[in-house]
Amino acid sequence: MTLVADILSGDRLALARCLTQVENDTPQGRAALDELFPHAGRAHLIGITGSSGAGKSTLVNQLALAYRRSAPRDKAPRVAIVAVDPSSPFSGGAILGDRVRMRDLAGDPGVFIRSMASRGSVGGLARATAAVTEVLDAAGYDIILIETVGAGQSEVDIARLAHTTIVIEAPGMGDDIQAIKAGILEIADILVVNKADRPGAENTVRALRNALELGHPAARAMQPKGHHAALESQTAESAAPAESELWLPPVLVTVASTGEGTAELVSAVQRHSEYLKRTDLWKERERARLQTALEDLVTAALVERWRETLADETYRHVVHRLLERKISPFEAVSGLVRDQKPRNRPD
Amino acid sequence: MTLVADILSGDRLALARCLTQVENDTPQGRAALDELFPHAGRAHLIGITGSSGAGKSTLVNQLALAYRRSAPRDKAPRVAIVAVDPSSPFSGGAILGDRVRMRDLAGDPGVFIRSMASRGSVGGLARATAAVTEVLDAAGYDIILIETVGAGQSEVDIARLAHTTIVIEAPGMGDDIQAIKAGILEIADILVVNKADRPGAENTVRALRNALELGHPAARAMQPKGHHAALESQTAESAAPAESELWLPPVLVTVASTGEGTAELVSAVQRHSEYLKRTDLWKERERARLQTALEDLVTAALVERWRETLADETYRHVVHRLLERKISPFEAVSGLVRDQKPRNRPD
Numbered sequence: 179m180t181l182v183a184d185i186l187s188g189d190r191l192a193l194a195r196c197l198t199q200v201e202n203d204t205p206q207g208r209a210a211l212d213e214l215f216p217h218a219g220r221a222h223l224i225g226i227t228g229s230s231g232a233g234k235s236t237l238v239n240q241l242a243l244a245y246r247r248s249a250p251r252d253k254a255p256r257v258a259i260v261a262v263d264p265s266s267p268f269s270g271g272a273i274l275g276d277r278v279r280m281r282d283l284a285g286d287p288g289v290f291i292r293s294m295a296s297r298g299s300v301g302g303l304a305r306a307t308a309a310v311t312e313v314l315d316a317a318g319y320d321i322i323l324i325e326t327v328g329a330g331q332s333e334v335d336i337a338r339l340a341h342t343t344i345v346i347e348a349p350g351m352g353d354d355i356q357a358i359k360a361g362i363l364e365i366a367d368i369l370v371v372n373k374a375d376r377p378g379a380e381n382t383v384r385a386l387r388n389a390l391e392l393g394h395p396a397a398r399a400m401q402p403k404g405h406h407a408a409l410e411s412q413t414a415e416s417a418a419p420a421e422s423e424l425w426l427p428p429v430l431v432t433v434a435s436t437g438e439g440t441a442e443l444v445s446a447v448q449r450h451s452e453y454l455k456r457t458d459l460w461k462e463r464e465r466a467r468l469q470t471a472l473e474d475l476v477t478a479a480l481v482e483r484w485r486e487t488l489a490d491e492t493y494r495h496v497v498h499r500l501l502e503r504k505i506s507p508f509e510a511v512s513g514l515v516r517d518q519k520p521r522n523r524p525d
Numbered sequence: 526m527t528l529v530a531d532i533l534s535g536d537r538l539a540l541a542r543c544l545t546q547v548e549n550d551t552p553q554g555r556a557a558l559d560e561l562f563p564h565a566g567r568a569h570l571i572g573i574t575g576s577s578g579a580g581k582s583t584l585v586n587q588l589a590l591a592y593r594r595s596a597p598r599d600k601a602p603r604v605a606i607v608a609v610d611p612s613s614p615f616s617g618g619a620i621l622g623d624r625v626r627m628r629d630l631a632g633d634p635g636v637f638i639r640s641m642a643s644r645g646s647v648g649g650l651a652r653a654t655a656a657v658t659e660v661l662d663a664a665g666y667d668i669i670l671i672e673t674v675g676a677g678q679s680e681v682d683i684a685r686l687a688h689t690t691i692v693i694e695a696p697g698m699g700d701d702i703q704a705i706k707a708g709i710l711e712i713a714d715i716l717v718v719n720k721a722d723r724p725g726a727e728n729t730v731r732a733l734r735n736a737l738e739l740g741h742p743a744a745r746a747m748q749p750k751g752h753h754a755a756l757e758s759q760t761a762e763s764a765a766p767a768e769s770e771l772w773l774p775p776v777l778v779t780v781a782s783t784g785e786g787t788a789e790l791v792s793a794v795q796r797h798s799e800y801l802k803r804t805d806l807w808k809e810r811e812r813a814r815l816q817t818a819l820e821d822l823v824t825a826a827l828v829e830r831w832r833e834t835l836a837d838e839t840y841r842h843v844v845h846r847l848l849e850r851k852i853s854p855f856e857a858v859s860g861l862v863r864d865q866k867p868r869n870r871p872d
Contacts, residue, residue: 208855215853468847468854475858480827483862500815506562507815508555511822515830 181206182213185317190290193317197292200309211309218315219464221258222451225340227326227365232348233372235261236434237443238325239283244440245321246288254288258319262294262307262336263327290319304335305478308471311339337365338470341463342450344443346370347386349378363389366427368446374431374439386429423457425450488514528553529560532664537637540664544639547656558656565662566811568605569798572687573672574712579695580719582608583781584790585672586630591787592668593635601635605666609641609654609683610674637666651682652825655818658686684712685817688810689797691715691790694733696725710736713774715793721778721786733776770804772797835861 184192196214199207226238242257249255283289292314294307307324314322326336337343345366363369369390371382428446432439454460493514500510531539543561546554573585589604596602630636639661641654654671661669673683684690692713710716716737718729775793779786801807840861847857 212853212855216850219850465844465848469844471854472844472847472857472861475854476831476861477824477828479858479862480831481824484823484827497812497816497819500819501812503563503566506559507818507822508559510819511826514819514823515826 182210185210185214185313186217188287188318190287193290193313194292197310197313200313201294201306203306203309207309211312214313214316218312221311221315221319221322222342222447223311223315223322223324223340224447225324225326225337225343226346227337227343228346228370229348232346233434234325234327234346237346237370237372237432237440238323240432240434240437240440241323241443242283242289242321243437244444246283246286248444251286251288255320256288256290256318257321257323258290258292258314258317260292260294260307260310260314260322260324261327262303262324290314290317304339305471305474307336308339308467339467341454341460342367342447344368344370344447346372347382348373349376349382363427367425367450368443369427369429370432370439370443371429372432372434375433379431383429383431390427390429423453425453484515529557532557532561532660533564535634535665537634540637540660541639544657544660547660548641548653550653550656554656558659561660561663565659568658568662568666568669569689569794570658570662570669570671570687571794572684572690573670573693574684574690575693575717576695579693580781581672581674581693584693584717584719584779584787585670587779587781587784587787588670588790588794589630589636589668590784591791593630593633595791598633598635602667603635603637603665604668604670605637605639605661605664607639607641607654607657607661607669607671608674609650609671637661637664651686652818652821654683655686655814686814688801688807689714689794691717691794693717693719694729695720696723696729710774714772714797715790716774716776717779717786717790718776719779719781722780726778730776730778737774737776770800772800831862 181192181196185196196207196210200211201207224241226234226241228234238259238261242259245255245257247254283291292310294303294310311322311324324336324340343365345363345368347369349371363386369386371379371386373379430439430443430446432443434440451460454463496505496510496513499505500507505513528539528543532543543554543557547558548554571588573581573588575581585606585608589606592602592604594601630638639657641650641657658669658671671683671687690712692710692715694716696718710733716733718726718733720726777786777790777793779790781787798807801810843852843857843860846852847854852860
């Protein structure tokens with residue numbers, strides 16, 4: 179396939195085209211992913227999430243710039259930015275956020291920016307984001323910054339893709355207890371209080387540190403991120419990190435508008451990457467991520483096959499009886515799932 | 526089954542026990558739901574969601590009180606409150622929020638309060654909430670207030686359960702544009718600015734009204750809430766509401782701590798209920814809700830059956846090759862889904 183060869187040789191237009199196919203889950207997209215998958219698995223995936231208005235996009239820009247300026251252009255890590263907006267119907271390219279970014283990063287062939295928009299469902303978006311990330315990884319991007327807009331389950335799902343998850347807050351963004359309750363601290367490897375030049379920054383830092391101490395973070399570091407890991411018995415065989423090797427998420431302060439604190443953030447990300455590799459958690463997270471992706475795909479395939487083999491009439495009949503409350507949902511399910519093979523019409 | 530008979534005769538302890546079984550999805554819970562399902566379908570399900578700190582719980586209390594005081598105790602609508610917290614590990618009963626509630630509502634046999642906590646996944650929680658709602662409906666509660674803590678996809682999923690969805694904001698709770706982006710306005714039938722005695726309330730009301738006008742709300746009212754409705758061709762046959770029958774979500778103001786505005790909110794809910802019934806949208810929402818529930822259960826059943834029939838060894842082998850990037854996720858899926866029937870060990 180020449181598209182794949184073009185991508186592997188660094189053709190940006192081929193890459194953009196392929197990403198569209200992969201996002202839309204076309205047969206060509208799937209074929210490309212099949213071919214590209216063996217070339218992926220080298221990038222450091224970094225998820226960036228947090229409350230709206232915390233300044234995520236600006237901080238992601240600064241991170242990208244910092245990586246690109248860490249060495250001469252041809253030696254510096256290549257950086258891809260995947261901006262995921264579950265609520266946006268726009269996808270693929272030149273949304274406003276990207277244009278703003280371009281002023282800083284335009285013309286640098288070592289930077290690739292991609293917007294991901296709603297795929298109709300959170301699950302669909304997480305699946306598409308995972309696939310896009312694999313393609314960028316195969317295309318040779320060393321650092322992939324996955325930025326999610328908004329907060330909620332979608333962010334948690336998308337954060338599961340990353341090796342390192344950065345959670346960004348801003349001073350006075352509301353009740354910190356809520357942030358903890360929302361489970362956002364659960365997924366943080368690094369916490370950032372951005373807009374640290376604003377009043378209240380110290381309070382926010384303190385609240386986050388307290389929350390971390392209350393939240394038994396040490397226990398967390400011993401577990402892989404995915405929730406399907408228990409299925410794979412080999413997980414239990416791998417060495418658990420020693421007590422001294424637990425990761426307590428650092429709380430950093432930044433002012434993304436000026437770049438203040440970006441260097442410290444890059445160092446923390448580097449330390450986290452070294453920690454993951456030293457403790458074998460890097461591999462665990464890869465495993466959890468790929469298994470989650472696999473089980474999502476299996477579920478989708480099972481449902482698809484079920485739909486194909488189910489007679490329309492059967493489905494309509496069962497739904498009708500359900501709506502009339504003649505049968506319960508469980509009775510409806512056993513009627514529908516038993517009816518797997520194509521069959522003669524019911525009378 | 527005596528448990529079911531006890532529930533139908535108004536036994537609160539039997540109800541509480543049954544809800545625990547249903548929440549935990551035990552065989553007894555499923556059997557009870559099968560028996561209770563034909564008795565349900567009469568309650569008005571009201572979802573209450575919105576930003577954290579907006580005062581949802583207090584407003585839900587006030588709503589419950591208002592319903593209970595609308596007539597003599599034995600004539601007033603019976604009210605159930607289902608408080609759903611996707612981030613809480615506590616469930617079933619006496620969490621702090623419930624205790625606080627009890628001061629107002631304690632001892633009233635026409636009120637039943639239930640907390641729902643995390644079921645490990647958002648999908649699981651939405652499923653459990655739907656089941657709990659059916660039981661309360663069958664048990665004769667006329668008004669079921671489903672309150673979701675937090676904001677995000679989980680709220681949207683849970684809101685899909687309701688006939689009427691109330692979205693609560695508070696003044697100065699951050700960027701209103703974000704609220705719109707988060708899709709929360711999409712699901713609102715009634716908008717409430719609570720804590721209306723605080724500065725900035727008028728601005729919030731204005732921002733929400735502007736957002737509604739920009740958001741083409743009229744188009745929305747013509748569609749059922751569920752996203753699976755397209756599957757059911759009968760949907761298209763039902764009468765679409767006339768132009769004059771579109772519902773523009775009202776923006777109300779309340780001060781839940783004093784009860785101010787609660788009466789107006791109850792009236793708006795009543796108007797919405799009449800609107801739904803007049804336009805047949807009530808039935809449409811029931812249909813969409815039950816179909817969504819059905820398809821979730823079907824998916825769970827398909828995955829369960831797949832797991833049961835899949836040889837552990839096959840699964841482990843495929844995952845191993847995936848992790849080594851010898852096969853792509855799609856190739857892995859075709860290996861796993863083809864392998865449906867119990868089979869001899871691969872060598």
